[in-house]
Amino acid sequence: MTALASLVPVDHFVIMTLYALLISLFFALLWRNGRRERAALFVKLFLALVVGALAVAWLMYPFPA
Amino acid sequence: MSDSDLLPPLPPLPPLPPPPAPVVAPQRAGNPFAAVLLAWLFPGLGHFFLGRRKTALLYAAIVTATFLLGLSFEGRLYSPEPGQPLTILATFAVYGAGLLNLGARLVSSNPNGTILSVTYEYGCAFLLTAGLMNLLLMLDAFDIAVGRKP
Numbered sequence: 001m002t003a004l005a006s007l008v009p010v011d012h013f014v015i016m017t018l019y020a021l022l023i024s025l026f027f028a029l030l031w032r033n034g035r036r037e038r039a040a041l042f043v044k045l046f047l048a049l050v051v052g053a054l055a056v057a058w059l060m061y062p063f064p065a
Numbered sequence: 066m067s068d069s070d071l072l073p074p075l076p077p078l079p080p081l082p083p084p085p086a087p088v089v090a091p092q093r094a095g096n097p098f099a100a101v102l103l104a105w106l107f108p109g110l111g112h113f114f115l116g117r118r119k120t121a122l123l124y125a126a127i128v129t130a131t132f133l134l135g136l137s138f139e140g141r142l143y144s145p146e147p148g149q150p151l152t153i154l155a156t157f158a159v160y161g162a163g164l165l166n167l168g169a170r171l172v173s174s175n176p177n178g179t180i181l182s183v184t185y186e187y188g189c190a191f192l193l194t195a196g197l198m199n200l201l202l203m204l205d206a207f208d209i210a211v212g213r214k215p
Contacts, residue, residue: 015187018134022131023194025127029127030202
């Protein structure tokens with residue numbers, strides 16, 4: 001099992017992006033039927049997750065850990 | 066002088082709305098309980114049973130990849146713990162992954178994960194998400210089977 005993890009670099013951003021990718025794919029398939037609608041929702045969800053996480057990270061930046 | 070001479074002429078009536086469409090009973094795609102059970106056993110199997118083979122394969126790939134990544138990140142396959150009520154919810158979520166969860170518990174040498182690992186929290190998040198995704202797939206398979214979802 002650790003062989004699979006070795007394929008993914010231990011990096012917060014990479015793992016978060018991978019998570020966003022899987023979630024976006026799943027919900028685009030579940031909530032839409034047409035190919036175009038699915039692609040549009042996938043892009044929206046993926047961008048919302050990644051850009052949203054970066055925005056929250058940027059807002060939290062001034063606060064000490 | 067008659068009444069019709071005093072009253073102004075009435076405006077023309079608007080056209081009648083079309084008659085409502087006849088109510089058609091939703092068409093069943095298959096046995097809903099079999100679809101839900103199969104969906105729980107393995108991600109996408111319920112959809113495969115209902116004839117949605119392409120989507121079923123995609124669901125299987127996504128949920129299985131999420132689960133295996135969770136295991137490989139040394140996440141935890143939750144079990145209820147006394148004094149920790151949230152572990153009941155986490156256990157429910159992880160058990161949603163069906164045979165993936167049961168098989169991993171049998172095969173894995175470390176079902177509790179490695180709390181000191183850098184990727185432990187990620188692993189838990191991936192495992193919980195995979196189980197919750199499969200619970201949604203069970204509901205989706207039920208809706209398709211009873212004809213609620215086209």
